[in-house]
Amino acid sequence: MLEVAALLGWENARAAERPVLGELTTEGTATMSGAELRTDVIRVARHAERLRPTVIAVLDGSRSSIAVLLGLLAAAVDVVVVEAGNSHLRDERSVIWSTGARTLIKPESSAVPAPTGPTELTYDDLLAPDPGRAWTPPSGSGSASPDLLLLTSGSTSEPRLARQPMRAAIRGGELYRSIHGYGPADRILLPVPVAHSFGLVGGLFAGLSAGAQVLTMPKFSVGRLVGALADGVSAVLGTPLLYSMLVRAWGTEAHTPGLRLLLSSGGPLPQETADGVRRLCGVPVYQVYGSTETGLVACQDSSREAWHPGSVGAFAPDVQWELLPDMPGEDSVGSGRRLAVRTSTMFTGYSDGGPGPGPGLYETGDLVRISDTSELFLLGRKQTFINVGGKKVNPQRVARVVGYHPDVAEVHVFGVEKHGEQTVHAAVVAGPRGGAGLPAGVTALCRERLAAHEVPHHVHLLRTLPRSALGKVDISALLAAVGVEEDEA
Known part of the structure; x- marks a missing residue:
């Protein structure tokens, strides 16, 4: 598929030689070059063509899991993306089992109590050489673009699976790359799951498209995180909890020789934590705001010397937005109004047949305020997780x-x-x-x-x-x- 080929820079000989993936383990960092990743992606695609239309892929953040995901997408297979260990895998009534997927792909060591029906394959099954099955990346402009089916947070109902076209996910990666200046010299660390849209789009897809090296941490360890920062990681995608743990682990001094960018998503970042990180390493933590359905909506970046406390930044490029009036009988929260948006990375609908946003704006469910400096402040939700x-x-x-x-x-x-x-x-x-x-x-x-x-x-x-x-x-x-x-x- 064209998107995967472009993502991996298959036409770039220099990119093939460089390490593009790294996996932080107890023994150190295991790397994979662009050429090695391409070989694995093609192996997976050869096997995956017979798995259409939809599979469930359990991703543990390893290099093999990433190669499997990219190979499935290259073969135009729709992929239900689930984080290894996610409790949905143990819930027989979870929405992930209602997609009609006939195949479950998982790590070798993972025991998934799947309902009767899906055939189970391991990463090794798809990464095995298959010389009798030919496959080459498509070159036509009419190639099918698969969907990523991503679990929503379910902030106003049970979690659902949002359909995001691969093209929209790639566009989301381009936005992160452009806004934050990702480049070939970057080493981008993902202590967040690659199965979540923040790690998948803002980390993996953005990093690969920029020719950067993407580092994953299948088993999280604060000590390993501190060690990676001391070893010259230049960018980190984290959560408020991760940064508070990092401040405690650093104590009174941080050694971060190559660090230039810290991004935070998943909830409001306490000002005390943000101040502690900046005091110790000299790099601000930029907040990111979006959702599985919309992709990136707003973020902080280096375009301003400072952002006001509580702000999640300014609207990202191509975002259309509107503040909606209160519904009849609805009480305002502070001076907040309901936010509706349309982005260039919008989902198209839900796996259960629920409609997408259509041609209009999508109501986020968030109550916000826009300051006179064009900064976005989240004030709450009518219903919340x-x-x-x-x-x-x-x-x-x-x-x-x-x-x-x-x-x-x-x-x-x-x-x-x-x-x-x-x-x-x-x-x-x-x-x-x-x-x-x-x-x-x-x-x-x-x-x-x-x-x-x-x-x-x-x-x-x-x-x-x-x-x-x-x-x-x-x-x-x-x-x-x-x-x-x-x-x-």
């Missing part, structure tokens, strides 16, 4: 899993914020056979079915869920019933 250590927890999905417990009659999951940290709470009502041991049983079930950050920190056993006259859960009364002050929620 819970942010635990920089990772998004969908309360509707957690509630569904809690509801699997046979002794749970009702459940409501919500977040509580205290001292800048959010925790997950589940209020449950027991059925006829439930008793005082129900909270422990719910916690055990969640540990089996969910990722560690999704497991409720507190399970509250109530006689009933307090409800309003319209039958909705009364949040104020619920917080009082479980002993949480309303101004903490």
Whole structure:
């Protein structure tokens, strides 16, 4: 496929010789040249042509996982991209199993309890030489462009799979490259998952298209991160939690000889953390704002000497935007208005047949303010996920899993914020056979079915869920019933 060929610079002989991928392991950094990556991508594409139209690919961030992803896309296969260890793989009702994909591709060491149906293949199965099967990169302008199916955060409902054409993802990479000046001399570190749009588009695709070396960290380690920075990494894509951990790990001094760029996504960056990073290494952390559906919407960059605290930067190139009036009966938050946008990297729809944005603007669900300096400030959401250590927890999905417990009659999951940290709470009502041991049983079930950050920190056993006259859960009364002050929620 043309996009993958351009991404890897197949016509550039010098690019073929340079290391384009690096994998940080306990033994050091294992690298892969452009020529080696091209060989692996072609091997995968030879096998992948028979896997159309859709596969599920479990990505662990290794060099092999990246070669597999690119080979599938080169063969014009639509790919459901899932991070290794994601709790959706253990949830038989997750949207990832509803795509009709007949093949699940995973690391050799990964045990995925897939529902009956998908054929399981490993990375090695697709990377094996197949001399009897010919394949060359297409050269025609009419080549099919596959879709990446990416899990959304599900901030206003259960998570869904957004369809993003490969062409739009490549365009997103070009935006990051242009805004932040990625080039062949850069070594870009991705301690964030390549299965998420920030790492995939802003890191992998942007870095490869710029001829930079992209470094991944399949198993995160603060010590390895500090070591990579001391070894001359020039750019890092991280989260607020990662940068707070980095400040603590550095202590009083940071050794970052090649560092020039730090990007943060996944939630608001505390000013204290931003100030600590800059004080220790002399490089500011630039915030990035976007979503799986829209791609990059706004960001901070080096075009300004300083950005105002709380700002997520200015709108990215080609972004059309509008501040929408409040709906009837809706209360404003501060001076915030609902944001609708249209980007050049927009999704086209959802895997369940849900429509895309159409020709108009897409409502983000965020409440924002635009300053007189054209900076964007996020003020909140009408409905929201819970942010635990920089990772998004969908309360509707957690509630569904809690509801699997046979002794749970009702459940409501919500977040509580205290001292800048959010925790997950589940209020449950027991059925006829439930008793005082129900909270422990719910916690055990969640540990089996969910990722560690999704497991409720507190399970509250109530006689009933307090409800309003319209039958909705009364949040104020619920917080009082479980002993949480309303101004903490």
